Amino acid sequence: MPSETLTPEHILEATEDVLRRYGPAKATVVDVARVLGVSHGSVYRHFPSKAALHAAVAARWLDRxxxxxxxxxxxxxxxxxxxxxxxxxxxxxxxxxxxxxxxxxxxxxxxxxxxxxxxxxxxxxxxxxxxxxxxxxxxxxxxxxxxxxxxxxxxxxxxxxxxxxxxxxxxxxxxxxxxxxxxxxxxxxxxxxxxxxxxxxxxxxxxxxxxxxxxxxxxxxxxxxxx
Known part of the structure; x- marks a missing residue:
């Protein structure tokens, strides 16, 4: 996925998939980036840290x-x-x-x-x-x-x-x-x-x-x- 088309929603969907597969202890931002076909730097442009990414996933889960x-x-x-x-x-x-x-x-x-x-x-x-x-x-x-x-x-x-x-x-x-x-x-x-x-x-x-x-x-x- 080209980085210019990458959105927070795409990242969160991929992060949920990675978390389901590996769990929060083992899942990394690199794993998320690999699923999306982008560099981990592209993910960090939307979420500055792994903790921020986890918080956004939790927020998405609770917002529903x-x-x-x-x-x-x-x-x-x-x-x-x-x-x-x-x-x-x-x-x-x-x-x-x-x-x-x-x-x-x-x-x-x-x-x-x-x-x-x-x-x-x-x-x-x-x-x-x-x-x-x-x-x-x-x-x-x-x-x-x-x-x-x-x-x-x-x-x-x-x-x-x-x-x-x-x-x-x-x-x-x-x-x-x-x-x-x-x-x-x-x-x-x-x-x-x-x-x-x-x-x-x-x-x-x-x-x-x-x-x-x-x-x-x-x-x-x-x-x-x-x-």
Whole structure:
């Protein structure tokens, strides 16, 4: 492939193939360049390092999940119904990734493992690292949940615990407190359902009865948010 026709998308597609074949520990930028028929310097013109390339692959992988969920979060209709649907789509999307593309899922888990300390510390180290990509992904999902909850409060079908406004609880302070309460509730819902979307729990996603357990948990969560 002539270097002038090389695009980031071409590179990422080739990188996924190489990662599936060799795994992140053994795959190199030279391997990616060889698949594309270009020099490794051509790849580096788009991605300055192997770490940046890995981060872009992780972002591409996670963006597909975000797109599916964004359609649910931004839809019209009762927010409590959308909340159930959003959680179901999240679980189904993550589970299909683990089942339908096990090599890439294993690669993604390995990349997370390499960035584990930074992720556990809540690093916001930017899109050039896997830790930064994962942090952005989690923030995006929590933001979508907050949007649904905010709509639910407005519609009167959901309620969230109040947050205390600092100082004089007037005007902007009240609005800020309301926003904090919604964001806090969104984080609580995300954490409460972690077993059904955190890749660390993937081995249990195909166990008998897991759908019933998921449905029960979602029912408890939604009922707990009713006014």
């Amino acid at each position: 999940t975000e797109e599916a969920l964004e359609a649910v979060a931004g839809a019209e209709g009762p927010a409590d119904v959308r909340l159930r649907r959003w959680l179901a789509v999240l679980f189904d999307t993550k589970r299909r990734k683990a089942h339908d593309d096990p090599e890439m899922f294993a690669t993604y888990m390995a990349l997370i493992g390499e960035s584990g300390p930074a992720i556990r510390a809540g690093s916001e180290s930017g899109s050039a690292t896997v830790a930064g990509v994962v942090a952005r992904h989690v923030a995006e999902l929590r933001g979508q949940l907050a949007l649904i909850l905010e709509d639910g409060v407005r519609q009167g079908v959901l309620a969230v615990p109040p947050a205390v406004a600092a100082g004089d609880a007037e005007g902007a302070a009240v609005a800020q407190a309301a926003r904090r309460s919604v964001e806090g509730a969104a984080g609580a819902v995300f954490d409460a359902t972690r077993r059904f979307h955190d890749p660390a729990f993937a081995p249990g996603w195909r166990e008998p009865g897991v759908e019933a357990e998921f449905a029960l948990l979602v029912d408890v969560v939604v009922r707990g948010l009713r006014p």
